[in-house]
Amino acid sequence: MANILVVDDEKSITNTLKDILQYESHNVSIANTGMEAIELLSKGKFDAVFCDIKMPEMDGIEVLKIIVEDHSDTPVIMISGHADIEIAVETIKTGAFDFIEKPLDLNRILITLKNALDKKDLVVETKSLKRKVSKTYDIIGESPSIIKVKDMIERVAPTDARVLITGDNGTGKELVARWLHEKSNRCKGPFIEVNCAAIPSELIESELFGHEKGAFTSAHKQRKGKFEQASGGTLFLDEIGDMSLSAQAKVLRALQENKITRVGSDKDIKVDVRIVAATNKDLSKEITETKFREDLYHRLSVILIKVPALKDRLEDIPLLAEHFINVICSEYGEKNKKITPKALELLKDMNWSGNIREFRNVIERLIILSPKDITDKEVVAFASPIF
Numbered sequence: 327m328a329n330i331l332v333v334d335d336e337k338s339i340t341n342t343l344k345d346i347l348q349y350e351s352h353n354v355s356i357a358n359t360g361m362e363a364i365e366l367l368s369k370g371k372f373d374a375v376f377c378d379i380k381m382p383e384m385d386g387i388e389v390l391k392i393i394v395e396d397h398s399d400t401p402v403i404m405i406s407g408h409a410d411i412e413i414a415v416e417t418i419k420t421g422a423f424d425f426i427e428k429p430l431d432l433n434r435i436l437i438t439l440k441n442a443l444d445k446k447d448l449v450v451e452t453k454s455l456k457r458k459v460s461k462t463y464d465i466i467g468e469s470p471s472i473i474k475v476k477d478m479i480e481r482v483a484p485t486d487a488r489v490l491i492t493g494d495n496g497t498g499k500e501l502v503a504r505w506l507h508e509k510s511n512r513c514k515g516p517f518i519e520v521n522c523a524a525i526p527s528e529l530i531e532s533e534l535f536g537h538e539k540g541a542f543t544s545a546h547k548q549r550k551g552k553f554e555q556a557s558g559g560t561l562f563l564d565e566i567g568d569m570s571l572s573a574q575a576k577v578l579r580a581l582q583e584n585k586i587t588r589v590g591s592d593k594d595i596k597v598d599v600r601i602v603a604a605t606n607k608d609l610s611k612e613i614t615e616t617k618f619r620e621d622l623y624h625r626l627s628v629i630l631i632k633v634p635a636l637k638d639r640l641e642d643i644p645l646l647a648e649h650f651i652n653v654i655c656s657e658y659g660e661k662n663k664k665i666t667p668k669a670l671e672l673l674k675d676m677n678w679s680g681n682i683r684e685f686r687n688v689i690e691r692l693i694i695l696s697p698k699d700i701t702d703k704e705v706v707a708f709a710s711p712i713f
Contacts, residue, residue: 328373330355330374331372350436375401376405380408401445402421407428423438465505466645466646475631483506483510488602488628488629489629490623491631493633494606496682500562506560515558517560518556518559520534527570536588537549541590553586559600561599564604566605574622578621664700665692669702672705672706673688676709695708
């Protein structure tokens, strides 16, 4: 059952549509002028609108423009007895879901409405998922160190400058990389992540640059590498300090020439990617020990962003706790639990060697094991790791 608004100055049309739609168990509201329709839309939500084009004072095109501007989630189906191709095209370009000619056909009305409602459901679901994802990837905190990171992201993201993110394990380096992508001009392109530490050295080149069929024993078909997959977007090279020297040399060439060569091929392929890299290692030390190429370091570190450890931003713990409680309780379908000031003080006193990753796990544990609110007793009993 949906809430439908019918806008037409002909009562015979509004009565016909009302009868048809109510028979299908929909709630129907009637507006005989464009101004009346705008007033109804301002007072309540509608799942779809049927709107005539030729009306006195305010025509249907004007109504459509206002709905598209102020109620973009609401599909509008335009109807007219004076239709021509130009008008139909204009309404679709303006943002109408569909265009139906008078006299109205019952089956066409019902099918078009069903499609419009299905599309609305998909749009709403997509927006909801995006909100959940963006909430999951929020950078939480108001400490000076984290504000500095946020400011750097705002300044750097719109450029194509390469960024090297440093910080201990669990501090949120991937989060920074994702925000650099989301706030960039490449945000509509792919965000491709490669964990250089998780891929065996003998496979890293194939993973990054792809391979041709028969390039090695298990290469049964041609495969695009991460550089090609990320074309038009961002390639995030996580734990780049663990990449082999041979792979480093090829990455350096790709950065210098903006082209790669698949394993088993001699053909160059142009790539258009922004590189964001991250490491928990001291690359200057790695360079001294000849474990990391200095020329690659300089290519990657046009911009340096250091993500602070949790121990250096303890004042953010109340905000982080509230954020993770909201996210985790929402995931579990539970009512949000409260956390007491004493509990927060105890959390501030803990040694967060695992940083934000460890902190989130502890909050999840406390949510699961605390019978009601999270108090200092629960923190003492459940927060400390057991070794």
